[in-house]
Amino acid sequence: MNYNKITENIIGCAIEVHRALGPGLLESAYQECLFHELENLGYSVKKEIIQSIIYKDKKLDHGYRIDLLIENSIVIELKTVEKLTDVHSAQILTYMKLGDYPVGLLLNFKTKLLKNGIKRFVNTLE
Structure with missing residues (x-):
């Protein structure tokens, strides 16, 4: 799967x-x-995906919700905040780690130019 091309298309959308x-x-x-927009491009898109967590050998389905999951591989976390922080980065990295997803995009729509609100992440723990 060409993650660079897909993330390029996601950012364009x-x-x-x-x-x-x-x-x-x-x-x-x-x-x-x-x-x-992503569905119109033909991508498999899921929203509000529950990401389970394992706590003391027990699977809990009340962990996290992934905003969008593209092609069962790319996590999209959307924000509308004044500034992205380390907590936002930690959040998407956690989703990626828990689901073993290779790529993630953190998108902050509360910016004058969206290009200033985009962060791309790669799961190096694959």
Whole structure:
């Protein structure tokens, strides 16, 4: 799977959504529009995926929710915050680790230019 090409397409779709809507909406609005754009490109897209955690040998399905999962491989975490922090990076890295996903994108739509709100992550623990 060509993760670089897919993430390039995801970023292109996210920029299209941001141009159309601008900053200032809830994450859910961007999520729905990005979901629509990616499906139109023919990608397998799932939203609000429950990511289980294992705690003391017990599987718990009340762990995390992945905003979007593309092609069962690429985690998309959407934010609408003033500034991305280390906690946001830790969050997506945790999703990637728990699900053994190879690539992740952290997208902050509360920016004047979306390119300033994009971080790409690679799971080096594969």
